[in-house]
Each structure stands twice: as C-alpha cells, then as structure tokens.
Amino acid sequence: MPTARPVVGRGAKVRAAVHAATLAELVDRGYAALTIENVAQRAGVHKTTVYRRWADRDALLVDALAEQMASDIPIPDTGALDTDLRELARSLVRTHTSPTGKALLAAMFSGAGGVPEIAAARRRVFDDRLERAAPVVARAVARGELAPDVDPAEVFKALAAPVYLRLLITGEAVDETTADHAARIALAAARAGVLG
Amino acid sequence: MPTARPVVGRGAKVRAAVHAATLAELVDRGYAALTIENVAQRAGVHKTTVYRRWADRDALLVDALAEQMASDIPIPDTGALDTDLRELARSLVRTHTSPTGKALLAAMFSGAGGVPEIAAARRRVFDDRLERAAPVVARAVARGELAPDVDPAEVFKALAAPVYLRLLITGEAVDETTADHAARIALAAARAGVLG
DNA sequence: CGGCTATTGCAACTCAAAGTTGCGATAGGG
DNA sequence: CCCTATCGCAACTTTGAGTTGCAATAGCCG
Numbered sequence: 001m002p003t004a005r006p007v008v009g010r011g012a013k014v015r016a017a018v019h020a021a022t023l024a025e026l027v028d029r030g031y032a033a034l035t036i037e038n039v040a041q042r043a044g045v046h047k048t049t050v051y052r053r054w055a056d057r058d059a060l061l062v063d064a065l066a067e068q069m070a071s072d073i074p075i076p077d078t079g080a081l082d083t084d085l086r087e088l089a090r091s092l093v094r095t096h097t098s099p100t101g102k103a104l105l106a107a108m109f110s111g112a113g114g115v116p117e118i119a120a121a122r123r124r125v126f127d128d129r130l131e132r133a134a135p136v137v138a139r140a141v142a143r144g145e146l147a148p149d150v151d152p153a154e155v156f157k158a159l160a161a162p163v164y165l166r167l168l169i170t171g172e173a174v175d176e177t178t179a180d181h182a183a184r185i186a187l188a189a190a191r192a193g194v195l196g
Numbered sequence: 197m198p199t200a201r202p203v204v205g206r207g208a209k210v211r212a213a214v215h216a217a218t219l220a221e222l223v224d225r226g227y228a229a230l231t232i233e234n235v236a237q238r239a240g241v242h243k244t245t246v247y248r249r250w251a252d253r254d255a256l257l258v259d260a261l262a263e264q265m266a267s268d269i270p271i272p273d274t275g276a277l278d279t280d281l282r283e284l285a286r287s288l289v290r291t292h293t294s295p296t297g298k299a300l301l302a303a304m305f306s307g308a309g310g311v312p313e314i315a316a317a318r319r320r321v322f323d324d325r326l327e328r329a330a331p332v333v334a335r336a337v338a339r340g341e342l343a344p345d346v347d348p349a350e351v352f353k354a355l356a357a358p359v360y361l362r363l364l365i366t367g368e369a370v371d372e373t374t375a376d377h378a379a380r381i382a383l384a385a386a387r388a389g390v391l392g
Numbered sequence: 393c394g395g396c397t398a399t400t401g402c403a404a405c406t407c408a409a410a411g412t413t414g415c416g417a418t419a420g421g422g
Numbered sequence: 423c424c425c426t427a428t429c430g431c432a433a434c435t436t437t438g439a440g441t442t443g444c445a446a447t448a449g450c451c452g
Binding site: 048 | 409410411412413418419420
C-alpha cells in the first residue's frame with residue numbers, strides 16, 4: 001500500500017513552487033482562470049508534471065490551501081470585554097489578510113464555493129472563531145459586564161459582519177482600524193441587549 | 197443603424213423563457229455550470245437560437261438580470277429612527293430575497309464577480325441604499341436622536357453587514373426577523389457613538 | 393382562411409483548449 | 423560517480439464551445 005511517498009529532493013521544490021503559483025494565480029486571476037496550464041507556467045514547470053501529481057484543479061487547490069492552514073490561535077483573556085472583543089476582531093482580520101486567508105476568500109468568491117472541501121475550510125475558520133467567542137462572553141457575564149441572556153454566537157457574528165462586509169461587498173481596506181471598529185459595534189450591541 | 201428590433205410574436209416568448217432559464221440555472225447550479233447549452237435545454241429551446249440572440253453567456257446574464265432590476269424604493273420617513281432603520285433593513289432583505297436579487301448574489305458569489313456589468317449592478321444596489329440612509333440619519337440628528345457627527349454611510353453599513361453575513365457566510369435564513377435584528381444592531385451602535 | 397416572411401430546429405461542421413501518453417533527458421541521493 | 427525516480431517535451435485523443443446551411447414552422451397580414 002503506497003502510503004504517500006516521502007516527496008523529498010526535487011519533488012519537494014516542485015510541489016512548493018506549484019502550491020505558491022496556485023494561490024497566486026487564484027488571488028489575482030480568479031478561480032475561472034485557474035487552469036492547470038496557467039499554474040504550471042507560473043510555477044516554471046511543465047503541465048504534465050502537475051497532471052501527474054494532482055488529479056484535477058480542485059485537488060490541487062485544496063492541497064495548496066490545506067498546506068499552511070495552521071490555526072492555534074489563543075482565546076483572548078485581557079480582563080475586560082472591550083479589549084477581548086478587539087483581540088478577537090484583530091485575529092479574524094489577520095486570518096483573512098494573510099496570503100492563505102486571501103486565497104481562501106478568493107476561492108470562495110470567484111467560483112469555488114461549490115467545492116465541498118473549500119466550503120468546509122471556510123466554515124471551519126468561522127466556527128473556530130465562534131467557539132473562541134463563547135468563553136469571552138461567559139467571562140464578561142461573570143464580571144457583570146453583560147446580561148446573562150446574551151448569546152455568544154450572536155456577539156461574534158455582530159463582530160464579524162462588518163469585517164466580511166468590507167472583504168466581500170465594499171472592497172474597502174481591511175486592517176486593525178476595521179477590526180477595532182467592528183469590535184466597538186459588537187460591544188455596543190451586546191450592551192444594548194440586542195444580542196440575546 | 198439597427199435600433200433593437202421590436203421582438204414581438206414568437207421572439208418574445210423565447211426571450212422570456214431563456215431569461216427565466218438563465219436565472220434558474222444560475223441560482224441552483226452556479227455560474228460555472230451556466231453554459232449556453234444548459235440554458236437552452238432548460239428553456240426548451242435549441243442552442244443555436246440562443247447563440248443567434250445573445251453574443252455570449254455574460255451578455256445573456258446581464259440581459260436577464262437587467263430585465264427586472266426595477267428600483268424605485270421610497271426613503272422611509274416614519275418619524276422615528278428605529279422604525280426608519282427597520283424599514284431600510286427590510287427593504288434590503290426584500291431586494292436580496294427576490295428572484296432577481298438571489299440571482300445577482302449567486303452570480304457574484306459563484307464566479308461572475310469579474311464581469312464589469314455584474315459588479316456594477318451589485319454596487320448600484322448597495323450605493324442606492326447608502327443614499328437612502330443619508331436623509332434618515334439627517335432627520336434623526338435634527339430630532340436630537342443622534343449626535344451630529346454620526347456618519348450615515350457607517351450607519352447603513354452597520355445595518356447591512358449582518359444581512360450580508362447571513363447571505364454569504366453563514367447561509368442562515370434571511371427574513372424580516374433578520375432585518376429587524378440588523379436594524380437594532382445599527383441603532384445600538386449609532387446611539388453608542390461608535391459610527392462617527 | 394391562406395399565403396408570406398422571419399425565426400427556429402437540426403445536423404454536421406470547425407476550432408480551441410483540456411487532458412493523456414511514450415520516450416529521452418537530468419537531477420540528486422547513495 | 424552511477425542509478426533511479428522524476429521531469430520536459432511533442433504528439434496525440436477527447437471534449438465541449440461556437441458556427442453554418444438548409445429545411446420546417448409559427449404567426450402576422452391581407
């Protein structure tokens with residue numbers, strides 16, 4: 001049984017070059033233009049080489065994205081809700097402005113939304129953050145900063161929404177200022193009791 | 197100069213059937229699967245007929261979308277900010293849950309984001325609403341409901357963000373409840389002074 | 393009601409690009 | 423320095439988009 005051979009030596013360089021070319025091509029030309037031949041050319045590699053290593057462009061794309069999808073982001077605990085939310089928002093922004101994050105969004109928004117693995121990856125990123133929001137809200141309730149009936153998921157959604165609006169609809173720049181702004185909105189809504 | 201001939205009789209039926217098939221195909225199969233042949237088959241029409249009437253699938257799609265893109269939505273003026281915002285949000289939701297609105301979003305989110313006319317149509321929908329938000333906020337300021345430095349555009353973005361989050365990211369149902377929820381978030385943020 | 397014309401259906405075609413294959417060339421580990 | 427796995431290359435097959443000429447027909451107009 002061929003258990004994924006080592007991929008060392010020459011193969012490793014090719015693999016890395018093709019992965020990079022895939023994400024680059026995706027970000028600045030879109031999913032529709034993501035053909036094996038384009039990727040191969042950009043990677044400085046012959047198309048047969050790519051065809052021999054990956055079954056189709058979706059497999060290639062999923063592989064390239066999965067490569068560096070490391071999470072391991074700590075749950076913020078600064079002692080106050082406003083700063084916790086700010087950290088949560090900044091972390092979300094960092095994820096989606098990283099090369100991989102940009103590529104993931106580009107994939108979703110330019111046609112790969114139907115590919116199960118891509119959709120799953122997006123859901124994973126989002127749900128991951130949802131989970132991290134729960135303890136933050138729970139602690140805020142314990143401190144008396146929020147009413148007990150506030151829904152942590154709704155808090156995070158209120159925080160994430162402005163970020164995604166910029167990323168997907170308005171196309172405005174997304175940076176720390178955006179994150180802080182989103183955090184303030186979520187905080188105001190939570191305090192006003194509209195996230196129960 | 198051929199000024200778009202009448203298109204009556206047999207032609208009108210064909211045209212309507214193809215338009216409907218185009219939007220239907222787009223919504224439940226995506227832009228990638230939107231081929232002239234698929235559309236023709238769904239419309240119960242031969243592909244040559246479609247090819248003779250439209251240059252390519254983008255022209256067809258733009259034509260089908262433009263068909264019913266009537267706006268003419270009044271600016272709400274209920275006498276209070278909260279109800280005005282609620283109307284604004286409900287109107288936005290109605291737009292994006294209508295068949296045409298769904299098709300427009302499907303087009304954007306499944307690959308036609310690069311087509312200039314499609315991107316322009318989406319921008320038009322959004323900017324249209326942005327403009328309608330300005331008087332609403334201005335009146336609220338005049339009534340003393342809001343501080344004078346509140347930015348109308350930011351108010352509308354805060355209101356629209358939760359709606360688009362559901363439409364594009366979480367996939368949860370979008371209805372009047374969603375609209376009212378979004379309106380409350382925007383109101384809380386505006387009152388808290390974080391939208392200046 | 394019946395003929396006339398524009399439009400459609402159909403089949404066969406062209407054409408471009410995706411994907412495949414066999415073989416000679418070469419990189420790099422041992 | 424040699425040996426093997428991997429790559430480059432060119433020619434090939436296949437697939438699906440888009441085209442064309444001609445016969446069939448729908449529907450307007452007298």
